[in-house]
Amino acid sequence: RRSHMTVSYTDPQVSMDLLRAVLQPSFNDDIMAVFRKYQKFFEKAAQNVKVNVGDEVQTDQLIKEACRNVLEHAKQLFPEGEVKKVRAEIAIKRTRPADDDCS
Amino acid sequence: RRSHMTVSYTDPQVSMDLLRAVLQPSFNDDIMAVFRKYQKFFEKAAQNVKVNVGDEVQTDQLIKEACRNVLEHAKQLFPEGEVKKVRAEIAIKRTRPADDDCS
Numbered sequence: 001r002r003s004h005m006t007v008s009y010t011d012p013q014v015s016m017d018l019l020r021a022v023l024q025p026s027f028n029d030d031i032m033a034v035f036r037k038y039q040k041f042f043e044k045a046a047q048n049v050k051v052n053v054g055d056e057v058q059t060d061q062l063i064k065e066a067c068r069n070v071l072e073h074a075k076q077l078f079p080e081g082e083v084k085k086v087r088a089e090i091a092i093k094r095t096r097p098a099d100d101d102c103s
Numbered sequence: 104r105r106s107h108m109t110v111s112y113t114d115p116q117v118s119m120d121l122l123r124a125v126l127q128p129s130f131n132d133d134i135m136a137v138f139r140k141y142q143k144f145f146e147k148a149a150q151n152v153k154v155n156v157g158d159e160v161q162t163d164q165l166i167k168e169a170c171r172n173v174l175e176h177a178k179q180l181f182p183e184g185e186v187k188k189v190r191a192e193i194a195i196k197r198t199r200p201a202d203d204d205c206s
Contacts, residue, residue: 012152012160016169019148023141024176030137031177037133038126045122049115057115064181066119071174073127074134078167078174 035067042066138170145169 045066046059148169149162 010156012156012165013168015152015155016145016148016165017172019144020169020172020176023144024173027137027141027173028177028180030140031134032180034130034133034137035180038130041122041126042119045119049118052118053113053115061183062115062119064183065116066123067181068178069120069123070127070130071178073123074131075171075174077131077135077138078170080164080167 031071035070039063134174138173142166 042063043059046057046062049062050057050059145166146162149160149165152165153160153162
């Protein structure tokens with residue numbers, strides 16, 4: 001089966017991303033399950049925004065943007081460079097405002 | 104308590120990101136629990152890469168980059184624009200190669 005593929009197996013990033021792509025659907029299911037736990041908070045917040053700001057607010061878009069930002073910030077669990085101080089890093093970094101969400 | 108804060112409550116993005124920041128630690132715990140399910144696959148793959156490519160390969164860095172890429176791709180669960188076709192979108196988009204991980 002694998003011999004039909006044309007990617008380079010000597011490129012570490014490519015090899016790892018093949019595995020990533022294979023696991024992604026399972027990850028997505030698990031990550032969606034996590035988000036469902038918090039869905040009601042985001043819905044409530046978005047409704048409050050709509051009440052305060054006006055009917056032109058698209059609550060769906062606000063919620064999805066918040067979810068993308070959660071995922072962006074969760075990358076700090078896997079920082080480039082050092083490994084040891086993950087927990088401390090998160091505690092510091094999550095006080096910073098969100099960067100753009102590059103989705 | 105809230106009156107001490109100086110952020111704008113009329114900016115929808117700011118309001119939503121305050122909630123995001125509050126929930127982020129819980130999200131991170133849940134997301135780490137998800138990643139632990141798949142940890143052994145990434146470790147095995149990174150070890151294989153090291154065997155094939157050489158000892159200069161930093162398996163920790165490879166694994167963390169893969170994890171960041173998982174989170175980046177998971178953003179497609181919450182696409183900008185339309186809401187309905189989330190599942191279909193994912194099925195299509197995950198066949199594309201990874202963009203840069205902008206972590």
